Amino acid sequence: GIQVEQSPPDLILQEGANSTLRCNFSDSVNNLQWFHQNPWGQLINLFYIPSGTKQNGRLSATTVATERYSLLYISSSQTTDSGVYFCAGRHGSSNTGKLIFGQGTTLQVKP
Amino acid sequence: DTGVSQDPRHKITKRGQNVTFRCDPISEHNRLYWYRQTLGQGPEFLTYFQNEAQLEKSRLLSDRFSAERPKGSFSTLEIQRTEQGDSAMYLCASRPGTTQETQYFGPGTRLLVL
Numbered sequence: 567g568i569q570v571e572q573s574p575p576d577l578i579l580q581e582g583a584n585s586t587l588r589c590n591f592s593d594s595v596n597n598l599q600w601f602h603q604n605p606w607g608q609l610i611n612l613f614y615i616p617s618g619t620k621q622n623g624r625l626s627a628t629t630v631a632t633e634r635y636s637l638l639y640i641s642s643s644q645t646t647d648s649g650v651y652f653c654a655g656r657h658g659s660s661n662t663g664k665l666i667f668g669q670g671t672t673l674q675v676k677p
Numbered sequence: 678d679t680g681v682s683q684d685p686r687h688k689i690t691k692r693g694q695n696v697t698f699r700c701d702p703i704s705e706h707n708r709l710y711w712y713r714q715t716l717g718q719g720p721e722f723l724t725y726f727q728n729e730a731q732l733e734k735s736r737l738l739s740d741r742f743s744a745e746r747p748k749g750s751f752s753t754l755e756i757q758r759t760e761q762g763d764s765a766m767y768l769c770a771s772r773p774g775t776t777q778e779t780q781y782f783g784p785g786t787r788l789l790v791l
Contacts, residue, residue: 570719597778599778599779599780601782606784607714607766607784607785607787608782608784608785609720609768609770609782609785610782611779611780611781611782614778614779616778652719652720654719654720656778657722660733662708662725662727662732662733663708663710663725663772663778663780664710664722664725664733665710665712665720665722665780666722667719667720667721668719669717669718669719670718670719
């Protein structure tokens with residue numbers, strides 16, 4: 567079955583709006599990370615967040631490990647926030663640290 | 678800049694040809710990963726190196742694929758007898774050892790097999 571599931575799959579916002587992206591993960595996945603993939607394909611680390619809440623500028627993330635979900639908040643969105651957002655977790659049965667990725671949320675911020 | 682680098686960034690080849698990609702991880706990162714990403718999907722794990730040892734390979738890595746990390750620094754991924762289904766973005770990531778879980782990704786090599 568699906569181990570990392572993201573919603574919504576697509577999101578269109580006006581510049582300045584806020585948004586929440588969700589990541590549900592199975593009990594075989596832990597140590598959540600969030601990435602932003604820009605239009606050129608580069609994956610950029612946003613947060614390593616196995617539990618709790620972190621903030622970095624307009625972005626923040628919360629992981630509730632006991633309930634197997636993580637949220638990424640984007641406030642006052644800008645056109646440069648456009649791209650695909652992935653959450654990924656460490657496969658629990660692997661001691662190599664390989665990541666299992668969700669399908670991504672494609673965000674388009676319109677000016 | 679001391680980020681992860683990959684070469685080439687783009688590769689177009691004909692079906693049946695062999696291709697080789699290179700990844701240079703962040704210096705002193707002893708753990709290196711290869712992932713493959715097809716259109717509209719998240720990256721999928723291919724293989725993992727700790728120093729020069731290849732410790733895990735995905736079932737996605739058929740016998741046409743081989744990866745090496747001969748001196749525990751850069752890594753190469755070779756695909757023999759390419760097929761159209763091999764068209765994808767090939768991503769390399771590295772991280773330091775033990776407790777640091779964050780993986781840092783390179784810009785990827787985009788492969789198109791005609």
